[in-house]
Amino acid sequence: MSEPDIGNDQHSPELTIALELYDNAPCGSISFFKDGTIYAINQTMLTWLGYTREELVEQRTLPSLFRIGGQIFFETHFFPLIKMQGFVNEVYFDVVRKDNSIFHALINAREIPSKSRQKELFQATILDISDRWKYEKELLHAKRKAEADSKAKAEFLSTISHEIRTPLNTILGIGHLLHETPLNENQKEYARLLLHSSENLLSLVNNLLDLSKIEAQKVTLEQMPFHLGELLELMHETFSVRARAKGIQLDISIAKNVPKHLTGDPVKLNQILTNLIGNAIKFTKTGTVQLAVTVEQKKAETYQIHFSVSDTGIGIPPEKLEAIFQEFSQASYDVSVEFGGTGLGLTICQKLLELHQSKMEVKSTLGKGSTFSFSIWYTAADTPSPTKKAKKERRNLLILKDMDVLVVDDNPDNIFIATQYLDQWEVPYATAESGKKALDMVRKRSFDLILLDLQMPKMDGYETARKLRSLPLKTQPVIVAFSASAAGEVADLLEAAGIDDHLSKPFKPKDFMDTLLEHSSHRKKISADNVNLKPSVAASEGQKKKKTKAASEDTPNTVSFKIDRYAKMANNRPEYIKKFVLSTLDAFATYKQDFQNSVKTKDPEGFSNLIHKSTMSFYYIEADRLGSLLMACRDALQDDTADDGTFKKLAAECQAEFDTIIRGLTHIGET
Template sequence: MTGENGEKRAEFSVLIEESAEDLYENAPCGYLSTLPNGTIVKVNKTLLRWLGYEAEELLHRKKFQDLLPVGGKLYYETHYGPLLQMQGSVSEINFDLKEKQGQRLPVLVNTIQIVGDDGKPLLNRTTVFNITDRKKYEQELLRARKEAEEAAKVKAEFLSTVSHEIRTPLNAIVSIANLLQATDHSKEHKEYFRALKLSADSLFHLINDILDYSKIEAGRVELIERPMSLRELVYSLVYSVSITAEEKGLAMKVELDERLPEQVLGDPVKVGQILTNLLGNAIKFTEEGYVALKLQVQDLTNEEASIHFQVEDTGIGIPPDKLEKVFEEFTQASYDVNLKYGGTGLGLTISQKLLSLYGSKLSVESEEERGTTFFFNLRLKLAPEQNATPDELTNESEDFIRGVKLLLVEDNPVNVLVVSRYLQRWGVEYDVAKDGIEAVEHVMRHDYNLVLMDLQMPHMDGYEATSKIRGLREEKYRQLPIIALSASARYDFKEQMEAAGIDDFISKPFNPMELRAKITFHSLNAAQDALEPAGTEESPGFESSWHLEPPTEPDAPAFTLTTLEEMLEGDEKDLEELVRMTIRNFEIAKLELQNALVSQDLKSYRSSNHRIRMTVELLHAGRLLSTIERGRSLLESNVAAMEEKEEASVAMGEEFNSVISGLKDTLINRWGSVEATNGL
């Protein structure tokens, strides 16, 4: 009897073992065991079936890392492995596994580390969950959400079409009127009144020239000829539309011919209306890339100038058979365009009719999905000389700005060098703080006329530093002008900026004219009536903004030092030091950006991008900038495959290496600084 019971127990034990083994092999999830170095020593049939391998192809032949693509391997070495060693287990880690045939299998893994009596790791047991269906479901949800948002956007644009152009200046009038009522007579009063008058004028002309379309159609609109500065007009227009562009993540570029006359005779309202229509359309129909406004002098005499105006974008483009129809009233390129983007279809018609008053014509060139360029020519008389010449105004501007005491808060040494060169040239006295903590300490110890505040810094960022300055006891700290100097877009932090108490904003890379104008305006507001800073700067070679166009030729130079050479005015010592710092910064940034990309850390990616963005653009490193932007787009998309991110990481690394190598060659060939490249 005992023997019979023993046989049954043995048989039952075998059945249990077979059942457990069957459960392990054919479980709905994958199982594998690896040695501490990743060598696979056991794997179940489920995981083999998913990956398309036979057991003998994996066991003791491959490591778990071998099943991972490049980005996964990097994450395994830098995060997964150290975390497993530190806490003995990891949960819910997202990987892509490489199947035998080359496809990617999205999985979630959970790993437990088995240790011996001596505490040393013996084995890693990993459970693998196939999340292919979940990924597809997430993508469908994202797609459905995007479609719903687009539908809501179409309805909102349709409802606001008629009233939008009127409500914009009207809101400004109402808001500023309220400010005037709540403000005692002070130095701000005059600026509020000026802004109120400009908004009122804008509303008046919009009502008379756009809504009263019949007046234009009947030819009763007349041109007014008076002196105007095209530079001032251009920058004021670009500034007025820049917020909308920034909200869409678009770069705004301005390129002005150095020969552009200081003053011409023309109708600034009509010319401004034409350019506003073109810029507004360009921004509306462009989802990514840039919008550029370019003025080129074609012919210049002592009496008049022939000027070519061009508005260029990288938007949706116009089909060839629709190019002429866009100038017809109440007409757009297609019904779908009207449905998606809205609009009355009058903007180009009005612009064309206004140009006809000048004897000119609006022309267009376009390619679908590549962008559109509108252009026209104006022949304008030169304005007679005013009481003060441009040279005298420039000298006067320098007299006002000279002696201003300023605090520059910036953690990037390259950016400090760039900004300080201009401050030195203008005679501005300045101190430097490398983070928000130092900024607050400097402000408490010294009396400054103005603070230039970077927003993204270690230890304490620009928002917190500004808030602490505003919270200091004395009233002077609440009146101290603080300008944000940042490579981020304004829409990223508009509410934070207002909440912190920041007065104004300048984007990096900055336009020298804008920087000097705002320093002058904010630090010497009482002298504003005697000075028009935005139109008095003479800065040959710096008329263009430094935002980059996508490279047009694959074999174009990886970078150029031209802008830096002009900016540093031939100072070889400063240029050499700037190149050295750039090499060091790029070596660090390359690793930070690649790691952030493959680990899908958007916050870190944006932070690293912010620190080097100005330098990249000053170097005109178009291909490098393009690869960085590609990585950012992939991280923001939420649906991009890991394979795409890995490829983008490799491409970005190659471009970084190309620029770094070129800069090192420059150090050696130009300055003989062989030792400068050691250890970089």
């Protein structure tokens, strides 16, 4: 059906009504020929554009109403697609009015079927989406602002976490140490309360961070054996003091068929129960708080353990039961004022249970109390005998006596806590208050493990680790980061710096000992003379043995590069490894040219730019020596006291290293 003849005044009533509906439709309509010339347009579109019909019909083309970009898109994509499939739906264009202002439009276009093929006819329906566009723009702005606010909050929480955890590490450490010293009964009780209170404070600090970590999917479930009875007993000791102070009875009951030893994530379970029992005591003025633990189901060696925390507290109104699981939410304003709290506890509990494929259930009667319950599947664990446990502890202490540990931290309190444990376990150690001092000590003494603080002035832990790895040591030590940051937050930075493990501040003695034991039998034996070249690809034998006098003290004396990471990424498929290698080879040709230009102009900024853009390529092929040499070149240029000969020697080493890597990559690419 072709467009009606608007100019003909002689129409039947029915056609007149149809023409009026067409002319005043809520959307614009333009009909045009193959060359884009407009041959019909409705009044709605004319009103939007500000033109008269005479100014457009057979005078202008449809594309001429668009901005220049829209005109190009119409010619190259939009119209060819109409010819190909007969229609195009909802394509965005900026339409230009007569006064040169813009309105935002969605255009649907179609080819009009016609028996006569003398002229190909097309029709476009235009929707003015200016209001929607403005709304979407505001939404996008709001989204970006929310993301920026969220990032700022995360950074703030990370900073606050570090500032709080540093003194908290001292409090928790002193609590543990004090508890181990000879004390009278009252003093033991004081030490125990100090220890438990500091642990509860640590739990509160962690709550502030856990929610954002869970939502960012940075929290995973651990699988480790634990003693359920001991966990609940410690919880009873921790909360009974608070319950007694309020005149409340705290009861914990465990069914006889519940296994004592389970495999799962005790930290997450402890966190959930701590929140629930803490809330129950907080919102109960008189009566009882009870934790009941039973077996809900059993399948072979797996048990579905049911936990139920009941109280005789204030209760929750039915209409508020859903709201209590929302972030920063309490049941009412009065509750928030009277009882306080962040309102994060139940939200975190629910999200931690989602990790367990479980869900919190709640029953409550206003004024009579509430019951929170959940179930988690655990696997029964072997029960260690007391004799075996004692033998294991003695064996562990003997193992630790063979280690030599360096503690590096600018905070003397942290050094004091760590070394007190090392003294107890009779572990040989030394201390350093800065990264520079640590480097000096490592040059003079061989250490098995270095406990390294990440947050230090002048030279932080990452830079210290990189410099440690670059030293030409016969035996490289294990480096364990010692930081208030969670391991998941800094995992990439740790790996890039050559750091092997992470110990969070504040730590418990068991965590510290477990870390030492884990690495006692896995000490790194890395040297220039005994590096395993398979499956890695290194320099030639002649290049390996060659040690120029210009070698920097801070550059690693190891293989030039490896392709282990590429092999892992490619699942050892040769065709993909080759693609990765050839791509890196192209990049290295550019890096080498940039290096030579920077040497010629003696431009430290050129070196900085090269180091920055080559970081990922160096990481993937583990070209650590070249990376260190480039940094040494840049530092030599920035050092006013360095002589020109030092820079020339370093540049020559860089050039040789570039040539070695490019030759090696070329060889792999050709095989």
